Amino acid sequence: MAEPLVDPTDPTARPRALPQAGIDDRALLEVVEFTSDLIRLDTTNRGAGRGHERPAAEYVAERLAEAGLEPVLLEKARGRSNVVARLPGTDPSADALLLHGHLDVVPADPADWSVHPFSGEVRDGVVWGRGAIDMKDMDAMLLAVVRAWNRTGVRPRRDVVLAFTADEEDSAEFGAAYLVQQHADLFDGCTEGLSESGGFTVHAGDGLRLYPVAAGERGTAWLRLTAHGRAGHGSKVNRENAVSRLAAAVHRIAEHRWPLRLTDTVRASLTALAELRGLTPPDFDDPGFDDAALDALLARLGPAAAFVEPTVRNSTNPTALEAGGKVNVIPGSAGALVDGRVLPGGEAEFTATLDALTGPHVEWDYYHREIPLQAPVDSATFAVLCEAIEHFDPGAHAVPYCMSGGTDAKHFARLGVRGYGFSPLRLPPGFDYGAMYHGVDERVPVDALHFGVRVLNRALLAL
Numbered sequence: 001m002a003e004p005l006v007d008p009t010d011p012t013a014r015p016r017a018l019p020q021a022g023i024d025d026r027a028l029l030e031v032v033e034f035t036s037d038l039i040r041l042d043t044t045n046r047g048a049g050r051g052h053e054r055p056a057a058e059y060v061a062e063r064l065a066e067a068g069l070e071p072v073l074l075e076k077a078r079g080r081s082n083v084v085a086r087l088p089g090t091d092p093s094a095d096a097l098l099l100h101g102h103l104d105v106v107p108a109d110p111a112d113w114s115v116h117p118f119s120g121e122v123r124d125g126v127v128w129g130r131g132a133i134d135m136k137d138m139d140a141m142l143l144a145v146v147r148a149w150n151r152t153g154v155r156p157r158r159d160v161v162l163a164f165t166a167d168e169e170d171s172a173e174f175g176a177a178y179l180v181q182q183h184a185d186l187f188d189g190c191t192e193g194l195s196e197s198g199g200f201t202v203h204a205g206d207g208l209r210l211y212p213v214a215a216g217e218r219g220t221a222w223l224r225l226t227a228h229g230r231a232g233h234g235s236k237v238n239r240e241n242a243v244s245r246l247a248a249a250v251h252r253i254a255e256h257r258w259p260l261r262l263t264d265t266v267r268a269s270l271t272a273l274a275e276l277r278g279l280t281p282p283d284f285d286d287p288g289f290d291d292a293a294l295d296a297l298l299a300r301l302g303p304a305a306a307f308v309e310p311t312v313r314n315s316t317n318p319t320a321l322e323a324g325g326k327v328n329v330i331p332g333s334a335g336a337l338v339d340g341r342v343l344p345g346g347e348a349e350f351t352a353t354l355d356a357l358t359g360p361h362v363e364w365d366y367y368h369r370e371i372p373l374q375a376p377v378d379s380a381t382f383a384v385l386c387e388a389i390e391h392f393d394p395g396a397h398a399v400p401y402c403m404s405g406g407t408d409a410k411h412f413a414r415l416g417v418r419g420y421g422f423s424p425l426r427l428p429p430g431f432d433y434g435a436m437y438h439g440v441d442e443r444v445p446v447d448a449l450h451f452g453v454r455v456l457n458r459a460l461l462a463l
């Protein structure tokens with residue numbers, strides 16, 4: 001039985017072996033080539049079942065097969081391909097680790113871009129194109145790492161299950177949700193998972209470099225509101241006007257200030273950030289720690305406040321209205337859509353609050369709902385992830401955070417997989433990581449991909 005490279009019970013332990021075991025120069029070339037190639041394979045997900053991941057899935061499967069793995073392609077519908085492969089670890093008694101990345105991307109209009117979004121062009125040390133950050137970069141890093149292991153004869157301690165999914169950018173019906181429902185056996189033994197949206201550089205001012213590693217996600221609560229009233233002529237008295245009732249409910253929802261609810265992940269995040277600023281972390285359970293106290297703390301955290309602020313409470317943003325059609329006709333009903341997001345543990349409060357805000361004449365229901373997640377930040381796994389980042393960016397600090405939105409990790413959580421957001425990238429000052437997600441001119445520096453390969457390799461061999 002191989003011992004882990006890092007003592008998992010000691011977060012301060014350094015790995016025993018050379019940190020670059022497993023990674024060779026070819027891995028650094030391949031991660032760039034694979035990112036670029038995957039971007040060129042247009043896997044735009046237009047929603048409502050309209051997507052086509054198969055070319056990227058076949059590409060990924062070929063790269064895995066070349067490294068001695070036996071990938072399987074799985075489709076719920078024609079062209080909506082997923083790829084799953086298992087790499088046996090050296091310790092058959094150890095829990096397996098799930099590494100997952102989605103293959104689809106959101107649409108991109110070439111007219112808006114400086115470089116064609118499906119060119120995969122490498123220019124001045126930067127790979128351009130849709131998916132460069134979300135998340136063909138991580139797909140490519142995973143491929144580069146496992147292929148390097150094969151070349152250099154390195155194996156991880158735990159079984160590693162690799163899953164490359166379809167349809168993350170819509171409902172996951174053809175991707176992770178389908179895999180979990182129909183092919184759960186492929187994930188036997190997986191207790192923890194790594195995927196997107198964590199491990200990136202935040203330049204937090206005064207030379208402070210932070211790497212938020214995600215250990216939670218708010219839940220998705222997409223709502224449909226329907227107001228009912230009495231239809232009639234627009235010139236008559238009507239105190240049961242569905243449009244007015246809807247507008248009032250939408251206004252109340254938009255104006256509602258959700259109360260502060262600090263989850264374990266967010267507390268850990270605020271504590272770490274306060275300490276890095278030389279501040280004494282507040283007592284979150286003190287009744288005096290209210291909105292004003294939080295705002296004062298956030299103001300002192302500088303740019304780091306931006307990744308905590310969306311996750312200190314539930315949220316509800318009205319996003320669409322559907323009502324009426326003619327100026328002199330009062331419709332009998334009117335509808336609206338609301339994008340709600342719910343903290344771990346916040347679901348009962350969310351439901352009760354929506355009942356009160358909508359009132360007696362407006363019905364509401366979930367038309368799409370996904371669970372919130374919370375993974376432990378005091379785990380040996382979390383410590384290993386942080387150590388690997390800090391090893392390759394000395395002086396930087398990895399800190400926990402909760403994602404404001406959701407990922408495929410929600411689906412794999414149904415199989416008992418605790419998900420962490422960990423797609424490591426070292427990014428230069430001024431690189432607006434958040435703006436890359438679904439944004440114009442999405443791109444990733446080659447240096448960041450190299451960093452990611454090294455960090456992932458180190459972390460995966462230590463887990």
Ligand SMILES: [Zn+2]
Pocket residue numbers: 102134135168196
């Ligand atoms: Zn993504």
